Amino acid sequence: MRLDVLICTLNEGIADVPQIFLASREDVTYVVSMQYTDEAYLDRIPDEIRHRDDVRLVLLEGKGLSRNRNNALKAATGDLALIADDDVRYCNEYFDNIFKVFRENEKVDIAQLRIAASDHRAVSERYPAYPCTYPRVARGLYVSSIEMVLRVATVKNRVWFDERFGLGSPHYICGEESVFVHDAVQAGLTVTYFPYDVVEHNRRGTGANVFTDERVMMAKGAVQYYIHGWSGYLRMLKFALVSAAKGQCSFGKLLCGTFKGINYYRKVVQYENPIGR
Numbered sequence: 002m003r004l005d006v007l008i009c010t011l012n013e014g015i016a017d018v019p020q021i022f023l024a025s026r027e028d029v030t031y032v033v034s035m036q037y038t039d040e041a042y043l044d045r046i047p048d049e050i051r052h053r054d055d056v057r058l059v060l061l062e063g064k065g066l067s068r069n070r071n072n073a074l075k076a077a078t079g080d081l082a083l084i085a086d087d088d089v090r091y092c093n094e095y096f097d098n099i100f101k102v103f104r105e106n107e108k109v110d111i112a113q114l115r116i117a118a119s120d121h122r123a124v125s126e127r128y129p130a131y132p133c134t135y136p137r138v139a140r141g142l143y144v145s146s147i148e149m150v151l152r153v154a155t156v157k158n159r160v161w162f163d164e165r166f167g168l169g170s171p172h173y174i175c176g177e178e179s180v181f182v183h184d185a186v187q188a189g190l191t192v193t194y195f196p197y198d199v200v201e202h203n204r205r206g207t208g209a210n211v212f213t214d215e216r217v218m219m220a221k222g223a224v225q226y227y228i229h230g231w232s233g234y235l236r237m238l239k240f241a242l243v244s245a246a247k248g249q250c251s252f253g254k255l256l257c258g259t260f261k262g263i264n265y266y267r268k269v270v271q272y273e274n275p276i277g278r
Contacts, residue, residue: 007073034073114199173220218258
């Protein structure tokens with residue numbers, strides 16, 4: 002069994018990628034998908050990326066994180082693919098956890114594991130201590146891209162990251178992970194969470210700004226409508242009421258932002274190709 006680590010980066014971020022690499026091992030390959038907005042950034046590609054036998058570089062002009070994820074996934078040739086960014090860190094234990102999960106769970110197509118802090122403690126208490134399978138997962142559990150490991154043979158060409166969502170998208174700056182998992186379940190794939198650490202990463206995700214950034218509010222609403230249809234309006238009404246009661250936000254601002262995202266999806270976004278092809 003072989004693992005591809007799919008590292009997505011943009012422009013000058015390519016300079017940080019070699020810090021992710023561990024010492025070579027026969028069962029791990031790094032696929033670096035570099036997006037660039039100007040060819041001048043290609044001169045910044047470190048020699049270690051060009052010359053290591055266990056690293057493959059693929060290029061993609063333009064912007065859009067979901068586009069980049071799809072570009073990396075297209076290049077994956079291993080049995081498993083781990084989604085990665087250019088600011089994450091790994092240790093061999095994390096890779097071993099991945100192989101353990103997939104060897105012991107042959108029917109799992111996508112595994113969600115845990116982000117760990119630099120001291121190897123879970124970043125938050127949102128992770129349950131037991132496995133659970135989508136859509137019936139523990140309350141409060143949500144997925145981040147860098148927690149996901151894909152079984153390439155069953156995922157590839159059946160589900161892609163929706164390019165209407167995610168950083169660099171012309172529509173919504175986040176939400177692509179939830180949409181991806183929903184699409185995977187709808188396609189008949191098995192998506193299961195397991196309580197093992199897989200990556201170190203201490204930066205807050207974009208979605209954490211849902212109470213302050215209207216763009217995130219819009220993405221939140223659009224994702225709820227995408228997954229739940231018309232009941233997305235009721236879900237966002239409840240979300241705004243509960244959040245305001247806790248003092249986390251302005252009820253009116255949050256409700257308007259999420260409803261704006263739903264309405265924009267209904268009127269414009271739903272008619273566009275989700276993978277830009």
